[in-house]
């Protein structure tokens with residue numbers, strides 16, 4: 001499978017067409033960004049760690065009945081995936097209140113959220129990703145009511161599977177962001193990535209952060225150790241390629 005032209009260069013990933021019309025090649029770069037891309041650093045091997053972690057999580061989700069765009073890893077930081085037309089919504093699921101939720105609403109940091117909160121933000125850096133609701137999503141023509149319900153149901157299913165998956169690795173899945181897209185047949189599949197870039201992961205014992213929040217807080221020297229810790233805990237030795 002060969003790379004053709006670049007079709008999208010995001011903050012941390014580059015997406016290329018492939019020789020197969022319905023597949024894309026996603027390169028996970030070593031960039032790390034925060035604040036809508038305002039701060040950017042290069043972290044050695046970060047792309048590979050995130051690609052391998054995402055691939056593992058997508059495989060676990062597929063085994064549990066959640067369709068994803070993942071096909072295979074071509075290289076440690078290069079993923080072959082089904083081509084999707086992405087839906088510009090960041091679906092955020094929260095099990096524990098923290099971050100923007102406690103800044104914007106009167107909920108104490110650390111409050112367990114049962115049932116989990118599902119939040120949808122408009123994926124658009126120019127508008128700083130404002131929060132959406134059903135009427136806004138429909139008014140903007142982003143998705144239909146039926147599609148909103150599919151996204152919600154899929155996000156909650158992903159949460160259910162991953163809370164258990166991470167718990168087995170001694171990690172609390174505090175919250176995370178996912179993105180979906182439509183394949184050529186119009187089916188809604190999980191796309192993008194699930195990695196420490198878009199999840200809050202806390203050590204179950206110490207509650208230490210194991211995700212990009214360290215970088216957001218300026219602890220640049222600790223962030224890769226946290227990603228490697230997540231990798232070591234969830235990737236069996238036989239599957240380690242880095």
Ligand code: TYD
Nearest residue numbers: 092098099100101175176177197198199200
């Ligand atoms: P949230 O608390 O809304 O954001 P902030 O980091 O600004 O306090 O984040 C909830 C989760 O969703 C967190 O794990 C990070 C992830 N997320 C992203 O990956 N990208 C985003 O643009 C947003 C808003 C959240």
